[in-house]
Amino acid sequence: MRIALFVTCLADTMFPAAAQATVRLLERLGHEVVFPAEQTCCGQMHINTGYQKDAVPLVRRHVRTFAGYDVVVAPSGSCVGSVRHQHAMVAAAAGDEGLAARAGDVAARTYELSELLVDVLGVEDVGAYYPHRVTYHPTCHSLRVLRVGDKPVRLLRRVRGLDLVELPAADQCCGFGGTFAVKNADTSTAMLTDKMRHVLATGADVCTAGDASCLMHIGGGLSRLHTGVRTVHLAEILAATEAAR
Amino acid sequence: MTRRTFLGMPGPRDGGPGEHPVTAPRGVGHLRGDESFPAAARKALADPQLRRNLAHATTTIRGKSARVIAELPDWQQLRDAGSALKADTMARLPELLEELEAAVTAAGGVVHWATDANQANRIVADLVRATGADRVIKVKSMATQEIGLNEALQEAGVTPVETDLAELIVQLGDDRPSHILVPAIHRNRAEIREIFLRAMPGVDPGLTDEPAVLAAAARRYLRETFLRTPVAVSGANFAIAETGTLAVVESEGNGRMCLTLPDTLITVMGIEKVVPTWQDLEVFLQLLPRSSTGERMNPYTSMWTGVTPGDGPQNVHLVLLDNGRSAVLADPAGRQALHCIRCSACLNVCPVYERTGGHAYGSVYPGPIGAVLSPQLTGVPDNASLPYASSLCGACYDACPVRIDIPSMLVHLRNQAPHPRTESAAMAAAAYTMDRPRLYAAAQRAARLTRLAGRRGRGLPPPLTGWTASRDLPDPPPETFRDWWARR
Numbered sequence: 176m177r178i179a180l181f182v183t184c185l186a187d188t189m190f191p192a193a194a195q196a197t198v199r200l201l202e203r204l205g206h207e208v209v210f211p212a213e214q215t216c217c218g219q220m221h222i223n224t225g226y227q228k229d230a231v232p233l234v235r236r237h238v239r240t241f242a243g244y245d246v247v248v249a250p251s252g253s254c255v256g257s258v259r260h261q262h263a264m265v266a267a268a269a270g271d272e273g274l275a276a277r278a279g280d281v282a283a284r285t286y287e288l289s290e291l292l293v294d295v296l297g298v299e300d301v302g303a304y305y306p307h308r309v310t311y312h313p314t315c316h317s318l319r320v321l322r323v324g325d326k327p328v329r330l331l332r333r334v335r336g337l338d339l340v341e342l343p344a345a346d347q348c349c350g351f352g353g354t355f356a357v358k359n360a361d362t363s364t365a366m367l368t369d370k371m372r373h374v375l376a377t378g379a380d381v382c383t384a385g386d387a388s389c390l391m392h393i394g395g396g397l398s399r400l401h402t403g404v405r406t407v408h409l410a411e412i413l414a415a416t417e418a419a420r
Numbered sequence: 421m422t423r424r425t426f427l428g429m430p431g432p433r434d435g436g437p438g439e440h441p442v443t444a445p446r447g448v449g450h451l452r453g454d455e456s457f458p459a460a461a462r463k464a465l466a467d468p469q470l471r472r473n474l475a476h477a478t479t480t481i482r483g484k485s486a487r488v489i490a491e492l493p494d495w496q497q498l499r500d501a502g503s504a505l506k507a508d509t510m511a512r513l514p515e516l517l518e519e520l521e522a523a524v525t526a527a528g529g530v531v532h533w534a535t536d537a538n539q540a541n542r543i544v545a546d547l548v549r550a551t552g553a554d555r556v557i558k559v560k561s562m563a564t565q566e567i568g569l570n571e572a573l574q575e576a577g578v579t580p581v582e583t584d585l586a587e588l589i590v591q592l593g594d595d596r597p598s599h600i601l602v603p604a605i606h607r608n609r610a611e612i613r614e615i616f617l618r619a620m621p622g623v624d625p626g627l628t629d630e631p632a633v634l635a636a637a638a639r640r641y642l643r644e645t646f647l648r649t650p651v652a653v654s655g656a657n658f659a660i661a662e663t664g665t666l667a668v669v670e671s672e673g674n675g676r677m678c679l680t681l682p683d684t685l686i687t688v689m690g691i692e693k694v695v696p697t698w699q700d701l702e703v704f705l706q707l708l709p710r711s712s713t714g715e716r717m718n719p720y721t722s723m724w725t726g727v728t729p730g731d732g733p734q735n736v737h738l739v740l741l742d743n744g745r746s747a748v749l750a751d752p753a754g755r756q757a758l759h760c761i762r763c764s765a766c767l768n769v770c771p772v773y774e775r776t777g778g779h780a781y782g783s784v785y786p787g788p789i790g791a792v793l794s795p796q797l798t799g800v801p802d803n804a805s806l807p808y809a810s811s812l813c814g815a816c817y818d819a820c821p822v823r824i825d826i827p828s829m830l831v832h833l834r835n836q837a838p839h840p841r842t843e844s845a846a847m848a849a850a851a852y853t854m855d856r857p858r859l860y861a862a863a864q865r866a867a868r869l870t871r872l873a874g875r876r877g878r879g880l881p882p883p884l885t886g887w888t889a890s891r892d893l894p895d896p897p898p899e900t901f902r903d904w905w906a907r908r
Contacts, residue, residue, distance in 0.1 A: 352811025
C-alpha cells in the first residue's frame with residue numbers, strides 16, 4: 176500500500192525519531208511511504224488557542240497537500256483529531272464549503288498510527304522486539320477524540336521482550352493541552368505531577384504514548400526530576416527489532 | 421433571532437447589525453471573578469488541605485456515579501434523548517415560556533419576567549417586603565447565587581437563611597460556594613465543625629466532627645427556622661410548560677420544608693429550565709441523579725403547580741430570569757450551554773477542577789460548564805481567561821448526561837477572547853511561516869541552532885517560562901525529519 180506520511184510539525188522539528196520509526200515500520204511491513212514535502216502544520220495550535228482565522232491557510236495547505244493520497248498516516252492522535260474533527264468546521268466557518276468538503280474527504284482517509292496498523296492493515300504483531308518494562312499513557316485525543324481504544328495496547332502486547340505494566344488512572348490528562356501548559360502552567364504542572372506519580376508507581380523504565388506532544392510534556396517533567404524514566408513514542412517501540420540492536 | 425418573542429418581556433432591543441447581545445450586567449451577582457483564572461488557580465493549588473479535600477470528594481463521586489451509570493443498559497440512548505429534548509426546547513423557547521406562563525397563571529401562580537439580575541433582585545425583594553417578613557428561608561439555588569439575591573435581600577433589610585446543609589456551611593463560613601452540587605466540597609468535617617462553633621446560633625459547644633453530630637446540629641437550628649419563617653425562596657430544576665408545574669430535586673428534605681411550610685413561595689428560575697411535557701421529566705429524572713450524586717433516584721422530588729387551596733404556600737410566584745441567556749441562545753455555536761441540567765458531572769471528572777476547585781473560576785458556575793457558560797452570560801471579555809481554563813482533554817464531554825460538547829465550545833469561545841498583542845503577533849508570524857515550506861524549514865534550522873547555543877531546556881523567555889519552570893525541553897535533534905528524508 177502507498178501511504179502518505181503526515182509527519183506533524185512537532186515530530187518533524189523536535190521528534191524526528193518518531194517519524195523515522197513510522198517510516199521504517201511501515202516499510203518493514205511491505206508498504207511504500209511517501210512524504211509530501213509541501214506539508215507543514217495542521218493548524219491545531221492556532222485553532223485551539225483562538226486563532227481560527229489564522230489557521231484557514233494552514234487547513235487549505237494541508238488539504239491540498241494530502242488530497243491526492245488514498246491513505247494518510249500521522250504518528251499523533253491529536254493532529255489526526257484536528258484533521259478529523261476541526262478542519263471541515265474551520266473551513267465552513269470561513270465560508271468555504273468547497274474546502275470543507277475536501278477537508279472531510281482527506282479526514283476520512285487520515286489515520287493515527289495504531290488505527291492504520293490495526294484497522295486498515297489488519298496487523299497486531301508487527302514483529303517488534305523491545306526488551307523493556309513499558310507503561311502506556313493513552314493520550315486524551317487518541318482516547319476521547321479518535322476513540323482508538325485498546326489498539327495501541329494490542330500492538331504493544333505482541334512486542335517480544337516487552338513487559339507491559341498498566342498505568343493507574345491512565346485516562347487522566349497529563350496536563351499538556353497545547354498552549355494550556357504555558358497559559359495555565361501551575362495547573363498543568365499539578366496535573367503532570369500526578370501523571371508522573373502514577374508512571375513512577377508502575378516501576379516502568381519507559382513511558383510510551385501515541386503523541387509526541389504529551390510525551391514531550393511527561394518526558395520534560397520526568398527529566399527535570401531526574402527520575403531515570405524515559406518517554407518513547409509508540410512508533411519507535413513498534414519499529415524496534417532484534418536485528419536492529 | 422429577535423428578543424421580542426418573549427411574552428411580557430420588557431423593552432425588546434431590536435438590534436441592527438453590530439448591536440451586542442444583552443449580557444448579564446456588571447456590579448451585581450456572582451458571574452465574574454476578581455482575578456484571572458491562572459492567578460486564582462495558583463493560590464488554590466498552593467492549599468494542601470483544599471487539594472486533599474477536592475481529590476477525595478471528586479474521586480468518591482466519580483466512582484459512585486460510574487457504578488450506577490453502568491447499571492443502565494440504555495444510558496447512551498438516555499443521553500441522546502436528553503440532548504434532543506434540550507435542543508428542541510431551545511429551538512422553541514419563546515413559545516414554551518409563554519405556555520408555561522399561561523399554565524402557572526391558570527393554576528393560581530404569578531409569573532414575573534426579569535431581564536437581568538438587578539430586575540430579578542428587585543422583584544423578589546419587593547415581594548418579600550410586601551409580606552412584611554424580615555427573613556426568608558432558601559432552597560439551594562444556582563440562579564439566586566448567580567444574581568446575588570442574598571446580598572440584595574440583606575440590603576433590603578431581609579435576612580436570607582440557606583437551608584441546604586452545604587449552602588448553610590458556606591453562608592455561616594462567610595464563604596463562597598465552590599461546586600454546583602456540593603457547594604462546600606472544599607471543606608472537610610473538621611473545618612465544618614469549626615464554622616458551626618463560630619457562627620451557628622445556639623450551637624452545642626461540645627460539638628464533635630462526626631457527620632451525624634454535625635447534621636443533627638444543623639437540623640436543630642434549621643427546624644426552628646422553618647417553623648418561624650413565612651416566606652421561602654427557591655430555584656427550580658425543571659418547569660413543565662404544559663402544566664405549569666415546577667420541580668426541585670434534592671437530597672436532604674430541607675428543600676421540601678421550604679417548599680411546603682411557608683405561606684409565600686418565590687421561585688427564581690433561568691428561562692432555559694423549561695421542559696415541554698411531563699413525560700420529558702422521565703428522561704431527566706434518570707439522567708440527573710446518576711450523573712450528579714451517583715444515586716439511582718434523588719431522595720426528594722418536590723413538584724408544585726400553582727396554588728392548592730388550604731395546602732402548602734398560598735402565594736406562589738415564579739420569576740423567569742434571562743440575565744444573558746437570550747444572548748447565549750442567539751449564538752448557534754454556544755447555545756448548547758443552555759442545555760445544562762446542573763448535574764456537575766463535568767466538574768467531578770475535570771482534571772483542572774479537581775486541582776483548583778471552584779473558587780478559581782470566579783463565577784458561581786465553575787468547572788468545564790462554568791468555563792463556557794460564565795463567559796457567554798457576561799460576554800467573553802469579562803471572563804476572558806475562563807475558556808482557556810481547560811486542557812481540552814474531553815472528559816467533560818464524555819460525562820455530560822445531555823452531551824454538551826464543551827471542548828468544542830471552549831475552542832469556539834477562545835476566538836472571542838481578547839488576545840495579548842505579543843501572542844497575536846507570534847501566532848500570525850507562525851501561520852505565515854507555516855504556509856511557506858521553505859521559510860518553515862529555515863525557521864526549523866534556526867530554532868535548532870538557537871537551542872544548541874543555549875543551555876539545555878531551561879530559561880526560555882516569557883511567556884514560555886511557564887514551560888521551563890517545571891519541565892525540561894528535549895535536546896534538539898541532530899536534524900529535522902524533512903532534512904533526514906531529503907538526504908535519504
